Amino acid sequence: MVLEQYLLILFLKLAAAASLASIVARFGVFQRVLMAEERTVEKRLSIAAGLGILYSAGVTARILSRSNYQALDLGLEGSLVAGILGGYVCGLTTGILISIPAMMSGEVLSMPLFAGVGVAGGLLRDLAPDKEDIWKFSPFPDLGLWRFIREVRNWRRTGYHLTLFAMILFAEFLRISLSQSFGTRYLYHLFPANPEQHPMLVAALFVTTVFAVALPLKVWNNTRTERMLESQRALLTEARLQALTSQINPHFLFNTLNSVSSLIRTNPDKARTMVYKLSRILRRLLQKQESLTPLREELAFIDDYLAIELVRFGDKLKFQKEVDPRSLDMLVPSMLLQPLVENSIKHGLSARVEGGLIRILSTVERGIIHLVVEDDGDGIAQERLANLFEQGIGVSNVNERLKVLYGNDFRLSVISQPKGGTRTEIEIPQVATPVAAISHRQMA
Numbered sequence: 001m002v003l004e005q006y007l008l009i010l011f012l013k014l015a016a017a018a019s020l021a022s023i024v025a026r027f028g029v030f031q032r033v034l035m036a037e038e039r040t041v042e043k044r045l046s047i048a049a050g051l052g053i054l055y056s057a058g059v060t061a062r063i064l065s066r067s068n069y070q071a072l073d074l075g076l077e078g079s080l081v082a083g084i085l086g087g088y089v090c091g092l093t094t095g096i097l098i099s100i101p102a103m104m105s106g107e108v109l110s111m112p113l114f115a116g117v118g119v120a121g122g123l124l125r126d127l128a129p130d131k132e133d134i135w136k137f138s139p140f141p142d143l144g145l146w147r148f149i150r151e152v153r154n155w156r157r158t159g160y161h162l163t164l165f166a167m168i169l170f171a172e173f174l175r176i177s178l179s180q181s182f183g184t185r186y187l188y189h190l191f192p193a194n195p196e197q198h199p200m201l202v203a204a205l206f207v208t209t210v211f212a213v214a215l216p217l218k219v220w221n222n223t224r225t226e227r228m229l230e231s232q233r234a235l236l237t238e239a240r241l242q243a244l245t246s247q248i249n250p251h252f253l254f255n256t257l258n259s260v261s262s263l264i265r266t267n268p269d270k271a272r273t274m275v276y277k278l279s280r281i282l283r284r285l286l287q288k289q290e291s292l293t294p295l296r297e298e299l300a301f302i303d304d305y306l307a308i309e310l311v312r313f314g315d316k317l318k319f320q321k322e323v324d325p326r327s328l329d330m331l332v333p334s335m336l337l338q339p340l341v342e343n344s345i346k347h348g349l350s351a352r353v354e355g356g357l358i359r360i361l362s363t364v365e366r367g368i369i370h371l372v373v374e375d376d377g378d379g380i381a382q383e384r385l386a387n388l389f390e391q392g393i394g395v396s397n398v399n400e401r402l403k404v405l406y407g408n409d410f411r412l413s414v415i416s417q418p419k420g421g422t423r424t425e426i427e428i429p430q431v432a433t434p435v436a437a438i439s440h441r442q443m444a
Contacts, residue, residue, distance in 0.1 A: 013208055014215065016072050048090045056099075092115050095111070129156040299328075380418075409429055
């Protein structure tokens with residue numbers, strides 16, 4: 001075999017190692033296994049089965065092609081990787097599965113070698129000071145030595161990486177020694193036919209073996225990192241949503257309790273009525289944990305809220321609902337309408353002697369839920385309307401919650417004229433799944 005052909009085979013071997021790792025990383029089951037460092041025997045056997053089938057396919061291709069596809073044979077590297085990833089059971093089982101095609105073709109030393117290397121991989125896993133250190137392995141020994149010198153406090157991790165590096169080299173050395181002692185008929189290897197002529201080819205072989213083990217670890221570590229980032233984004237989304245919701249509830253509670261305090265002396269019966277209504281609202285808030293709620297329940301919440309406000313404003317406040325019956329059971333963000341209704345009362349109607357009217361409308365058209373909250377109050381000044389989404393708690397909070405739940409797949413607009421009332425329109429998808437729910441499914 002000429003120099004160029006030999007180097008090409010080694011290069012293709014690295015490409016095959018990276019490709020196999022990428023194929024495995026696409027499976028959701030494997031991704032979930034990667035995220036859990038403590039694995040049951042069942043999970044370890046599932047890893048062994050998956051890796052064993054893929055790596056044994058490469059061995060089979062090499063045998064059936066009569067060594068035309070030597071680069072696909074990654075039996076030794078696959079056994080070691082399986083042990084490092086899943087422990088003794090996984091390494092042993094994977095080594096046995098990978099060696100079956102070789103054993104059937106007469107390479108009888110394959111099974112004891114691959115099984116032993118798999119068990120050695122499990123030993124390396126147990127030796128790791130921290131399981132995360134496995135994923136930080138570098139195939140460059142000079143980098144490990146530099147870390148050993150520079151990071152004295154992390155000498156155990158650096159020492160582990162150097163041990164892992166040495167074990168890979170020893171596994172390849174053992175394969176070459178056994179093959180040369182008993183013959184290639186009993187154990188396949190890629191050792192150059194004339195190492196004296198090209199001594200660097202021997203070094204290239206050992207380097208290729210190291211990288212063929214390190215590449216899958218790097219590919220799968222990237223997959224783990226992506227999954228962890230997705231998990232963190234989901235948690236961040238949930239925390240942000242809870243923070244926005246918590247801004248609404250205390251604001252509403254403060255206003256209601258302020259009204260109750262003013263009525264306790266002047267009208268105790270109305271104060272008791274308000275306390276009763278408030279208890280119903282708080283009970284519903286405490287029981288409600290979901291980010292989404294049927295529109296029917298959201299409107300019932302508005303009814304209780306306005307019952308409190310009607311006690312305070314009397315006949316000055318009027319309320320109308322025009323609701324499409326098809327929309328009642330559709331999901332909308334919880335506490336979506338209350339801050340808009342509160343804004344209409346506080347900024348549009350409370351200062352008017354004659355009071356005013358609040359209307360809530362809902363329609364469904366082409367998979368879109370249309371919600372409208374409008375009043376005939378004083379309206380919003382144009383200079384304040386221009387910065388409405390960046391100020392206050394009401395509209396800006398609703399806007400932020402819709403962004404968290406739907407991304408850009410919603411519309412929120414506020415139309416207002418001084419002394420001409422205010423109309424707030426919301427459009428959200430009827431069947432679209434919110435971002436928070438998507439993130440939760442991805443974590444499962």
